[in-house]
Amino acid sequence: MTSAVAANRKPKVIHPLWVRITHWLNALAMIVMIGSGWQIYNASPIFGFTFPRSITLGGWLAGGIMWHFAAMWLLVVNGLVYLTLGIISGRFRRKLFPIRTHELARDIGDALRFRLTHDDLSVYNAVQRLLYLGVILAGVVIVLSGLSIWKPIQLQELTALFGGYESARVVHFLAMAAIAGFLAVHVLLALIVPKSLRAMITGR
């Protein structure tokens, strides 16, 4: 088979170019969206705390809003390209499925005992599959709840789906918290396993 021959000649491509480009554009968009989102949150906190000014983006509310509604285009366009290519190339199906309960239980156990290995970067373990799938879903929820807050009249059916304007704000916040939590674990693990970071840059 030609692909097998190609694979023998040079190291196997773990992440094709489109994955790497959309990954880093998404990283940029997410950082801007989260930093500016914290700025916006601080103007009217939902919970009893605010984010330290030093980790917010935009300097004041209007600046935060400007960044947020600029980076949203990058987040959404890049996200749609990623989802479309992920589905039509079969990458999601190949890499993220199936997620089997017993594998998940085993891998979570291994992960907690720091025994989860990354010998083959091209195959995701069950914990990775669950987290990557989960963060993709959180990404979809954060965009839809964001649209509900931005356009609660023009998109009122969508806003109603989230239980109205006020609860859409809470959903938007929780989706951010999920993504920020993922980000912390994701970055930490990439630093612990540097070859995974290299693969996301060079593809191999």
Add this chain to the structure above:
Amino acid sequence: MARIRKAVPGVDPKLLVKDAAKLLPDPARRAFLRGGMSLGALAFLAGCDIVDGPSAESALSKISFFNDRVQAWIFGLNRLAPTYPESAITRPFPFNAYYTEDEAPEVEGDTYKLKVGGLVQEKKSWPLSELYALPQEKQITRHVCVEGWSAIGSWTGARLSDFLQRIGADTKAKYVNFICAEGYSTSIDMPTALHPQTQMTFRFADEILPRAYGYPMKIRIPTKLGFKNPKYVTEMYVTNDYPGGYWEDQGYNWFSGL
């Protein structure tokens, strides 16, 4: 928190009292792009020239104007804001401005006249008695603040679209601009001005509009963020020249549609 008093509150930025902490302040406006993240993460990911203050601000402004056009396109003239039962009204309804409640303008109803100008046939000033005689209707809708909070209120008044027809306004013009007693101003697109729920408001919760909520006249626009709903309106004109507004000129998105 320091309070700077003035007999008549004006647009003096020093009056940014209440929201000093959240709607940040003048001296720090240049800090627009500062903050650990912008310089750290963005310089790393996006290249240094993008985080250079003025050029980033100008790029962001361009995107904000682009977003105005997108929102105008999304806006549906017959897309109505959801309405609520009386029981859903937020009590007490919050007061919000760039000054404190005791600094709100006190407009004399007896001498008040709404000045109407620009691209209209009938350029006259309207005393309250004539404005009150316009056909009125009540709406119970959600007020959404740019800060993120929202509150449901009850507003009664005349449809702005009826009034614009009556004064022979050029409804092909682009903007309607509002000027307020304390010097505040804001402007809206003509389609929003013609929206059936856009209202010249004279009553709040069935009572003559209290001073806190904009006596004698507020423009209630449920399809726009709160700061686009001016209070203490004394002047209205129709124009094709982009009028901007108090907050809009400082960086808030102009269209700010919901």
